[in-house]
Amino acid sequence: MKKVLAIVLAMMLVLSAAAMAETVKIGVFEPASGDNGAGGKQEILGMQYANKETPTVEIGGTTYDVELVYADNGSDTTKAPSAASSLVDAGVSVVLGSYGSGVSIAGSDIFKNAGIPVIGVTCTNPQVTEGNTHYFRICFTDPFQGPVLANYAYNTLGATTVYCLGELGNDYDQGLIKYFVDPFTALGGTPIQESFPTGTSDFTSYLTNAANYGAQVLFCPVSIAYATQIIQQAASQGVGFTLLGGDTLDSNVVAEATKGTKVELTVTTFYQEGANPDFDAGFKAWLNEDSEALTNNGGNDIISAVSIMGYDAYYTALEALKAAGSTAPADVMATLPSVVYDGVSGHIEFNETGDAKRDSAVVKKANTETGDWEFVTTQTVE
Amino acid sequence: MWNTVFPYILSGISVGGQYALIAIGYTMVYGILRLINFAHGDVFMVAGIIMVYMAASGVPLWLCIPLVLVLTALIGFVIERVAYKPLRNAPRMSAMISAIGVSYTLQNLVLYITGGLNQLYPTIPWISDSMTIFGATTKVVTVVTPILTIVLVVALVQLINHTKIGMAMRAVSRDFETSQLMGIKINNVISITFVIGTFLAGVASILYFTNYTTVIQTSGAMPGLKAFVAAVFGGIGSIPGAVVGAFIIGIAENIIKGLDIILFKLGVTSGPMGLATFSDAFTFALLIVILAVKPTGLFGEKITDKV
Numbered sequence: 266m267k268k269v270l271a272i273v274l275a276m277m278l279v280l281s282a283a284a285m286a287e288t289v290k291i292g293v294f295e296p297a298s299g300d301n302g303a304g305g306k307q308e309i310l311g312m313q314y315a316n317k318e319t320p321t322v323e324i325g326g327t328t329y330d331v332e333l334v335y336a337d338n339g340s341d342t343t344k345a346p347s348a349a350s351s352l353v354d355a356g357v358s359v360v361l362g363s364y365g366s367g368v369s370i371a372g373s374d375i376f377k378n379a380g381i382p383v384i385g386v387t388c389t390n391p392q393v394t395e396g397n398t399h400y401f402r403i404c405f406t407d408p409f410q411g412p413v414l415a416n417y418a419y420n421t422l423g424a425t426t427v428y429c430l431g432e433l434g435n436d437y438d439q440g441l442i443k444y445f446v447d448p449f450t451a452l453g454g455t456p457i458q459e460s461f462p463t464g465t466s467d468f469t470s471y472l473t474n475a476a477n478y479g480a481q482v483l484f485c486p487v488s489i490a491y492a493t494q495i496i497q498q499a500a501s502q503g504v505g506f507t508l509l510g511g512d513t514l515d516s517n518v519v520a521e522a523t524k525g526t527k528v529e530l531t532v533t534t535f536y537q538e539g540a541n542p543d544f545d546a547g548f549k550a551w552l553n554e555d556s557e558a559l560t561n562n563g564g565n566d567i568i569s570a571v572s573i574m575g576y577d578a579y580y581t582a583l584e585a586l587k588a589a590g591s592t593a594p595a596d597v598m599a600t601l602p603s604v605v606y607d608g609v610s611g612h613i614e615f616n617e618t619g620d621a622k623r624d625s626a627v628v629k630k631a632n633t634e635t636g637d638w639e640f641v642t643t644q645t646v647e
Numbered sequence: 648m649w650n651t652v653f654p655y656i657l658s659g660i661s662v663g664g665q666y667a668l669i670a671i672g673y674t675m676v677y678g679i680l681r682l683i684n685f686a687h688g689d690v691f692m693v694a695g696i697i698m699v700y701m702a703a704s705g706v707p708l709w710l711c712i713p714l715v716l717v718l719t720a721l722i723g724f725v726i727e728r729v730a731y732k733p734l735r736n737a738p739r740m741s742a743m744i745s746a747i748g749v750s751y752t753l754q755n756l757v758l759y760i761t762g763g764l765n766q767l768y769p770t771i772p773w774i775s776d777s778m779t780i781f782g783a784t785t786k787v788v789t790v791v792t793p794i795l796t797i798v799l800v801v802a803l804v805q806l807i808n809h810t811k812i813g814m815a816m817r818a819v820s821r822d823f824e825t826s827q828l829m830g831i832k833i834n835n836v837i838s839i840t841f842v843i844g845t846f847l848a849g850v851a852s853i854l855y856f857t858n859y860t861t862v863i864q865t866s867g868a869m870p871g872l873k874a875f876v877a878a879v880f881g882g883i884g885s886i887p888g889a890v891v892g893a894f895i896i897g898i899a900e901n902i903i904k905g906l907d908i909i910l911f912k913l914g915v916t917s918g919p920m921g922l923a924t925f926s927d928a929f930t931f932a933l934l935i936v937i938l939a940v941k942p943t944g945l946f947g948e949k950i951t952d953k954v
Contacts, residue, residue: 298763300863306764339763433924457919459907462927464869466859467662469785470904473654474923477908490765490861497860501777503784518765561762 289322289329289592291582292336292352294362294372294383299340300488303518304571305364306561308386309335311575312361313558314551322583325590331583338363340488342371349375357381358592359585361578364571365488366390367436373400382585382598386578387512387535387571390440394619401601403578403613404535405623407437410511411444413533413626413644414484419452422507422531424482426455428475430468430495432487433460441486441511456484465491468498475506486511493522500526507531515629515638517567524636533626536570536610537640544609548572567637570610570627577608651912654783655905656898661785661858663897664792668851669874670881670889671803672844678820678884679840682742686726686749688871690845694719694852695768695862696757702769711769716849723845724838732834757864765863768856775857788857793894795854799847800890807886812839820884869927873900876934882947891945896933900926 296305334355336348349372360383369388385402394400431438446456507529515534549566589596628641676684734742774788807813818826881888903926910916
């Protein structure tokens, strides 16, 4: 009896394996909770949409089903390594993420030791890819974004004093502020830097500081959670300066916070809605069909740049898998430097450090009447 | 000079009032049970979350506010009955560990419900409006908070000193067994203490989140900790002490945030020194100093050993 059972079970195992199509796993290393949870979820939305659009990939003549494996790094550098390990254990071929440079850096070594390549989606801190052969990235970096912002603040906004506010110990905030301060000082401006401890919700005194220093611009490249607080409190204090932010502030949640206020908010980012109408229409239709996706997007169908980046990252990973002709992480890693892909956000090609060659950033402004983003200009640096 | 300093003091008084309302919950529970109720900060956060979901589900705001207060008080009651009452005769440490457990349970419950995303607090009319006071622009709630805090504290002190239940509370805080022998139903008294404490935390949450509009599962942690420090600073067990401690901490931490510019304008320093970074460190350093120098706090009662 036991033998028969064993044979039946073995048969079932073989049959089910044969019936199932081959699967290739792509790891999604993103925050779904914590300060960056909102941003991480929007980045995942892009990947999910791309996965729905193209759920299979042909690798070496066989059609594989693409499975997204999620790991929530909780926007927390102490949780990031265990989230990374769970992806390694799941046997993923390539990893996408993360939103937030700090967690990317924290998880990096786990992937490095496992020999799994990672494609950074919107982590802009240079340390993410520097000295790593396994970490690639499809977005611009802070050494590019910082000077763009500094130039914009000094030349376009006409600011001579800028109050820079970042979260203590946050790699992204402090990194971008550093890359902003140097060129801004070189232009002849006076930057003032201050940091707030993690978990702060009372920004009124920092805003008073900015006003007392006579700043014309408040540069706050902080997480979405803090940005919305800063905007609301700036609105109730009736501040006279402009708020300036980096790519993290490009979220409909942030733009929504300015609605009905007199706060001026300008950010640099990767993409502006409307640049690719076909994509926009398809993505919006999907959001409106799927109530969970709509909730994850902050309750409306405004497209965040991070979603587009997530979408492009997914296709870049598929290109790499196709070119590698294998699902082995080592083969994918060897192929990635030569991968070229024309995405919605532009042309993607990696340089020797593994960063995408990007030379332009989109500048956009929050419309305080509609709570939507408005295109201002495309800023290029030679 | 006044124009430079005043906004910081205003922020400090406002946030101090909110800490005070939370600190009273800590101090009352400690006074009666000798228990540090670590879940108190999280009850404050849960009150915020209830408000967010209630307003989102279409309940009119004038109804939301009393409902939130009642529900918060109910949560305090339930927590006490479920997590602390069974441990009444257990070592004090067990109840404290149970409190930590409740704290994490509440945080994770909210994490599960909200998916870890920030929830925007509804705008309550009038107290969310901007107003100008002595040249500083702020929300009406900033000015309302300290006034409301003081009114509530005076009422509470009257309740404790001049009513039957207040007398029972004082008796229970002195001696458990004797008051039980005198016919006081100590479980009822303890429940009422929790209900009052969490009710005030509910009031604090409405004031706090109207000012700082996002609620997330960790929102209660920092205000809770600072209110706890305020309670220790003022002398844990003493209600006026908790209020004074909370105002001092609120004002001091906001002045530290602006100390750079204040010193600069006074001509003491020539440039920014990055002192704002230390605003939180100050609060906790103060806790250490107080514990080392005056362990009973500003208004704390002297510890008399009952033989």
